[in-house]
Amino acid sequence: xxxxxxxxxxxxxxxxxxxxxxxxxxxxxxxxxxxxxxxxxxxxxxxxxxxxxxxxxxxxxxxxxxxxxxxxxxxxxxxxxxxxxxxxxxxxxxxxxxxxxxxxxxxxxxxxxxxxxxxxxxxxxxxxxxxxxxxxxxxxxxxxxxxxxxxxxxxxxxxxxxxxxxxxxxxxxxxxxxxxxxxxxxxxxxxxxxxxxxxxxxxxxxxxxxxxxxxxxxxxxxxxxxxxxxxxxxxxxxxxxxxxxxxxxxxxxxxxx
Amino acid sequence: xxxxxxxxxxxxxxxxxxxxxxxxxxxxxxxxxxxxxxxxxxxxxxxxxxxxxxxxxxxxxxxxxxxxxxxxxxxxxxxxxxxxxxxxxxxxxxxxxxxxxxxxxxxxxxxxxxxxxxxxxxxxxxxxxxxxxxxxxxxxxxxxxxxxxxxxxxxxxxxxxxxxxxxxxxxxxxxxxxxxxxxxxxxxxxxxxxxxxxxxxxxxxxxxxxxxxxxxxxxxxxxxxxxxxxxxxxxxxxxxxxxxxxxxxxxxxxxxxxxxxxxxxxxxxxxxxxxxxxxxxxxxxxxxxxxxxxxxxxxxxxxxxxxxxxxxxxxxxxxxxxxxxxxxxxxxxxxxxxxxxx
Numbered sequence: 029x030x031x032x033x034x035x036x037x038x039x040x041x042x043x044x045x046x047x048x049x050x051x052x053x054x055x056x057x058x059x060x061x062x063x064x065x066x067x068x069x070x071x072x073x074x075x076x077x078x079x080x081x082x083x084x085x086x087x088x089x090x091x092x093x094x095x096x097x098x099x100x101x102x103x104x105x106x107x108x109x110x111x112x113x114x115x116x117x118x119x120x121x122x123x124x125x126x127x128x129x130x131x132x133x134x135x136x137x138x139x140x141x142x143x144x145x146x147x148x149x150x151x152x153x154x155x156x157x158x159x160x161x162x163x164x165x166x167x168x169x170x171x172x173x174x175x176x177x178x179x180x181x182x183x184x185x186x187x188x189x190x191x192x193x194x195x196x197x198x199x200x201x202x203x204x205x206x207x208x209x210x211x212x213x214x215x216x217x218x219x220x221x222x223x224x225x226x227x228x229x230x231x232x233x234x235x236x237x238x239x240x241x242x243x244x245x246x247x248x249x250x251x252x253x254x255x256x257x258x259x260x261x262x263x264x265x266x267x268x269x270x271x272x273x274x275x276x277x278x279x280x281x282x283x284x285x
Numbered sequence: 286x287x288x289x290x291x292x293x294x295x296x297x298x299x300x301x302x303x304x305x306x307x308x309x310x311x312x313x314x315x316x317x318x319x320x321x322x323x324x325x326x327x328x329x330x331x332x333x334x335x336x337x338x339x340x341x342x343x344x345x346x347x348x349x350x351x352x353x354x355x356x357x358x359x360x361x362x363x364x365x366x367x368x369x370x371x372x373x374x375x376x377x378x379x380x381x382x383x384x385x386x387x388x389x390x391x392x393x394x395x396x397x398x399x400x401x402x403x404x405x406x407x408x409x410x411x412x413x414x415x416x417x418x419x420x421x422x423x424x425x426x427x428x429x430x431x432x433x434x435x436x437x438x439x440x441x442x443x444x445x446x447x448x449x450x451x452x453x454x455x456x457x458x459x460x461x462x463x464x465x466x467x468x469x470x471x472x473x474x475x476x477x478x479x480x481x482x483x484x485x486x487x488x489x490x491x492x493x494x495x496x497x498x499x500x501x502x503x504x505x506x507x508x509x510x511x512x513x514x515x516x517x518x519x520x521x522x523x524x525x526x527x528x529x530x531x532x533x534x535x536x537x538x539x540x541x542x543x544x545x546x547x548x549x550x551x552x553x554x555x556x557x558x559x560x561x562x563x564x565x566x567x568x569x570x571x572x573x574x575x576x577x578x579x580x581x582x583x584x585x586x587x588x589x590x591x592x593x594x595x596x597x598x599x600x601x602x603x604x605x606x607x608x609x610x611x612x613x614x615x616x617x618x619x620x621x622x623x624x625x626x627x
Contacts, residue, residue: 046455091497095452130378135448135497157383182572183379183606211496211528212573212603220578 046096081231133180291352421483432479436491494528
């Protein structure tokens with residue numbers, strides 16, 4: 029195995045277990061060896077994070093494991109981001125993310141942000157306890173095609189509808205796609221309040237964001253890395269289908285009892 | 286069987302004794318905007334003044350018919366007293382901690398100077414205790430009066446910041462244990478004050494939920510603490526933990542709680558099976574879809590399902606959205622009344 033291949037394997041394995049120090053060391057070594065930042069990102073880091081997401085979806089990983097992996101990935105991104113910009117990697121689109129007014133939970137949102145950035149989006153994060161006015165001002169400033177709202181409490185979920193009504197009142201509701209998420213949120217609730225999509229976790233958020241911006245005419249893939257990304261996505265989708273079948277079987281078993 | 290009072294019914298259910306019908310309970314807040322208008326008690330006063338707090342809490346029984354009342358609607362009293370910033374002035378939302386003093390790893394994990402007196406004299410902590418005193422005066426032994434405390438895990442979320450706390454469960458577990466050990470005296474202190482004021486039982490919220498952590502984290506970090514603390518509370522204690530929790534009832538039932546208040550994600554029949562008769566169950570009517578978005582027929586369906594499964598105390602799964610209708614909440618009570626036992 030060449031040193032470059034060892035580095036990529038090391039990036040994958042150490043991101044998976046959240047060994048940030050080792051991820052940073054390997055990233056720096058890869059850069060020093062002249063490895064392509066795109067290759068390290070799409071050939072090791074993103075697939076690792078996608079595996080993390082898969083393990084989370086099937087219940088092997090929980091939030092702490094996601095956080096340590098995400099922080100490891102962040103360590104690499106701090107090093108690679110300037111190089112990616114230099115190499116001309118264009119962001120797919122801007123996604124605005126926030127936790128709604130009255131709610132200060134942000135883990136899920138922060139994990140989504142990392143996955144979205146890792147997937148090539150520019151993320152504008154308004155933070156927590158975000159008022160409708162703040163959201164509207166930020167939309168006017170940043171013109172995001174996608175707005176993601178998070179609520180962790182059943183008492184704050186109604187803010188999704190309040191925010192979308194404010195967008196409609198300003199005449200911009202049809203200019204943004206709204207995706208919602210958070211522990212108590214469901215697809216049914218998202219449909220009921222008129223959101224454009226619902227994602228149960230960070231991995232699904234990335235898929236949803238790509239779908240929504242594609243619907244708006246954005247190109248969700250950089251042509252240069254298309255083949256690598258397609259292969260990585262297909263591999264992940266195969267795993268996701270297995271995970272989906274696993275979850276469906278579990279649900280069916282629960283319902284029948 | 287003679288008709289029981291709300292308190293008799295609730296206590297009998299907790300003890301596993303015969304009841305005239307299933308109790309319908311307010312466990313972690315059933316207050317809503319419509320109720321606020323009916324009893325003329327609104328935020329922020331209902332969160333910050335004992336009389337307004339007691340008036341709104343009383344509505345759970347006097348207007349909606351629940352067998353219990355619980356005046357501590359929000360989760361922020363302890364956090365405020367321990368140094369978190371909380372906006373208590375909002376008229377439409379529950380107050381929540383917005384700063385986390387222990388988030389900075391350079392900050393020493395310790396309680397504020399003067400604990401416990403400084404804690405018990407805090408404006409919002411003493412408000413809650415006084416509201417319980419007023420409710421005891423109002424209802425005597427007719428209605429079950431519940432207090433509520435945040436356990437050391439949930440308090441750690443507030444003091445530490447959820448993300449950093451969960452991160453440290455893997456990266457720095459010693460700091461997590463230090464946080465839990467430092468904070469464990471807080472719910473004990475608050476619970477005893479509430480019981481002395483008239484609370485008949487305590488709801489203990491500790492959110493080691495399946496939405497966030499694996500069940501072995503509860504077992505390894507929190508179960509030993511609960512086994513140490515719960516026997517020291519001189520009243521029955523009801524654990525509240527949201528989210529998917531079926532996989533950890535096996536641990537909850539060993540912790541010393543009298544009951545576990547659980548969420549709609551957990552099928553009630555499966556939950557009953559997991560208790561092995563060692564802990565009673567309260568719950569588990571869905572909030573965001575059933576109580577908030579649907580009507581009385583759907584509420585009745587879920588309440589009946591919980592009753593049929595053997596859930597001992599019928600309640601919403603968590604603090605109801607403030608837009609929930611009084612009509613829907615009353616349907617929980619009506620369903621219980623339509624299921625006489627003995």
